[in-house]
Amino acid sequence: MAxxxxxxxxxxxxxxxYEEGVHTVGIDRVIERAGVAKATLYNxxxxxxxxxxxxxxxRHESRRxxxxxxxxxxxxxxxxxxxxxxxxxxxxxxxxxxxxxxxNASAEASPDSGIQEATxxxxxxxxxxxxxLSREAGAEDPERLARTLMLLYDGTSxxxxxxxxxxxxxxxxxxxEALLDAATPR
Amino acid sequence: MAxxxxxxxxxxxxxxxYEEGVHTVGIDRVIERAGVAKATLYNxxxxxxxxxxxxxxxRHESRRxxxxxxxxxxxxxxxxxxxxxxxxxxxxxxxxxxxxxxxNASAEASPDSGIQEATxxxxxxxxxxxxxLSREAGAEDPERLARTLMLLYDGTSxxxxxxxxxxxxxxxxxxxEALLDAATPR
DNA sequence: ACTTTAACAGACAGGTCTGTCTAGTGTAAG
DNA sequence: CTTACACTAGACAGACCTGTCTGTTAAAGT
Numbered sequence: 417m418a419x420x421x422x423x424x425x426x427x428x429x430x431x432x433x434y435e436e437g438v439h440t441v442g443i444d445r446v447i448e449r450a451g452v453a454k455a456t457l458y459n460x461x462x463x464x465x466x467x468x469x470x471x472x473x474x475r476h477e478s479r480r481x482x483x484x485x486x487x488x489x490x491x492x493x494x495x496x497x498x499x500x501x502x503x504x505x506x507x508x509x510x511x512x513x514x515x516x517x518x519x520n521a522s523a524e525a526s527p528d529s530g531i532q533e534a535t536x537x538x539x540x541x542x543x544x545x546x547x548x549l550s551r552e553a554g555a556e557d558p559e560r561l562a563r564t565l566m567l568l569y570d571g572t573s574x575x576x577x578x579x580x581x582x583x584x585x586x587x588x589x590x591x592x593e594a595l596l597d598a599a600t601p602r
Numbered sequence: 603m604a605x606x607x608x609x610x611x612x613x614x615x616x617x618x619x620y621e622e623g624v625h626t627v628g629i630d631r632v633i634e635r636a637g638v639a640k641a642t643l644y645n646x647x648x649x650x651x652x653x654x655x656x657x658x659x660x661r662h663e664s665r666r667x668x669x670x671x672x673x674x675x676x677x678x679x680x681x682x683x684x685x686x687x688x689x690x691x692x693x694x695x696x697x698x699x700x701x702x703x704x705x706n707a708s709a710e711a712s713p714d715s716g717i718q719e720a721t722x723x724x725x726x727x728x729x730x731x732x733x734x735l736s737r738e739a740g741a742e743d744p745e746r747l748a749r750t751l752m753l754l755y756d757g758t759s760x761x762x763x764x765x766x767x768x769x770x771x772x773x774x775x776x777x778x779e780a781l782l783d784a785a786t787p788r
Numbered sequence: 789a790c791t792t793t794a795a796c797a798g799a800c801a802g803g804t805c806t807g808t809c810t811a812g813t814g815t816a817a818g
Numbered sequence: 819c820t821t822a823c824a825c826t827a828g829a830c831a832g833a834c835c836t837g838t839c840t841g842t843t844a845a846a847g848t
Contacts, residue, residue: 421825437710439625442805453826454807464806515709522764523701523709524623539764563761564777567770570760571753578708578725584753591750591781598780607795628835639796640837650836789848796843804835813826818819 422460424450429471434517438468438531439524465529468521472534475517480541482507487549494596497549497565501592504569505585508576515577516570542566555599565592608646610636615657620703624654624717625710651715654707658720661703666727668693673735680782683735683751687778690755691771694762701763702756728752741785751778 419427428450432441443464447454461467486503490496507513514520518535525531546562546569555561568588575584605613614636618627629650633640647653672689676682693699700706704721711717732748732755741747754774761770 436712439710440712443807444805454828455809456825458807459824519705519760519764520709523706524625526622526626535764543765560773563767563770563773567757567761567774567777568753569757571755571757574705574756574760575749575753578705578721579729581749584749587746587749588753591753594781594784595777598784629837630835640798641839642795644837645794792845792847794843794845797841798839799841800839801837802835803837805833807831809828809830811827811829813824815823815825816821817823818821 421450421452421456425452425457425460425467426470426474428452429467430474433468433471433521434475435512435514437524438471438521468525469530469534472518472521472531472538476534476538476541479538483542483545487545493549493553494593497546497553497596498589498592500546500549500565500569501572501585501589504572505589508573508585509582513576516573519570519573539566542569550596550599553596553600555596556601557599561595561599564595568592607636607638607642611638611643611646611653612656612660614638615653616660619654619657619707620661621698621700623710624657624707654711655716655720658704658707658717658724662720662724662727665724669728669731673731679735679739680779683732683739683782684775684778686732686735686751686755687758687771687775690758691775694759694771695768699762702759705756705759725752728755736782736785739782739786741782742787743785747781747785750781754778 425446428446432445432449443454443457446467447457450457457467461470483500483503486499486506487496490499518538521531522535543562543566546565547558550558550561550565568591572584572588575581611632614632618631618635629640629643632653633643636643643653647656669686669689672685672692673682676685704724707717708721729748729752732751733744736744736747736751754777758770758774761767
């Protein structure tokens with residue numbers, strides 16, 4: 417394997433933490449899957465909390481890439497805004513989708529761990545993106561539209577996880593379209 | 603105290619489980635707050651899982667009461683539908699609001715505990731209520747509108763918990779109103 | 789008066805968790 | 819060749835967890 421211990425740890429943590437929860441999964445499971453000694457984990461990430469933060473930072477980055485890639489497939493401002501929901505549709509269609517990693521981690525974490533900051537950062541980025549795209553799409557009140565779309569976005573991930581509703585993203589997308597129409601002066 | 607050990611246990615569990623999570627809080631904390639011996643807990647609820655299920659069942663019941671009370675304050679079908687979001691606004695305005703108890707518990711729980719069934723039951727009830735109210739309000743496709751409103755509903759609880767956005771319920775309510783208008787043939 | 793019942797306090801077993809520490813192994817650079 | 823470094827394996831400490839068990843107390847039913 418050409419990967420470093422650091423990468424293998426992060427990969428193992430990503431899979432296990434996302435699928436079973438950051439609290440449920442113990443250090444031993446992570447190092448076993450990564451094929452790494454416990455001391456290496458503590459030398460590399462300092463603590464379990466440090467590993468969790470790295471996991472969330474990595475998640476943030478990969479979500480950012482996925483979403484912006486979808487957005488940049490389009491030139492039309494409306495299509496660019498709606499592309500965020502296309503990215504969401506892809507995500508929840510994955511066979512091992514377990515909801516939003518940040519929502520889940522935040523529900524499990526104690527308030528003093530660095531988790532809340534990581535989630536705030538991620539959510540701030542999503543909100544900012546939706547606001548920018550709403551503005552470019554000509555929405556009358558971009559902040560308001562972005563906040564509304566955020567409700568749909570989060571609601572979709574909840575419905576997908578808890579009700580196994582894979583069509584939620586389409587529903588959110590078409591609703592977003594209608595809201596965008598209503599919010600765009602002509 | 604005129605309450606039974608059973609009630610005190612449920613009250614203590616409700617506060618602690620909701621505020622800190624079902625996984626984080628241990629049995630000892632619960633019985634200490636309830637002022638009850640450990641054996642009593644196990645005689646009464648069988649296991650921690652049993653107590654968690656009782657907590658969620660109780661939560662389901664109290665949510666049901668809160669929401670139906672708001673709905674029944676109105677006669678107008680539109681107002682009845684929107685009243686669900688009034689109940690949500692009340693909830694998230696509470697100083698110790700920590701999001702939807704079912705979303706949180708489900709994120710913490712292992713898939714085989716009875717938690718997933720309890721959440722499915724609750725969500726089924728909410729969905730059914732929204733469907734009925736949508737139908738009575740004259741929506742063209744009540745199931746579809748209900749599912750869309752569910753996205754707003756869940757999204758609101760997420761925004762309230764994670765972004766400390768107390769205005770999310772108003773936003774969801776006015777969005778729901780617009781969607782209802784659009785979905786009602788005249 | 790006697791017995792049953794429900795509750796109490798708290799020790800205990802057996803397991804899991806995080807984090808530290810010791811000791812050994814391989815590898816690459818000087 | 820040797821020195822430095824990164825890693826491995828695994829024992830260990832100390833805490834916490836669920837669940838069981840013993841023994842005691844107090845009230846209520848018969």
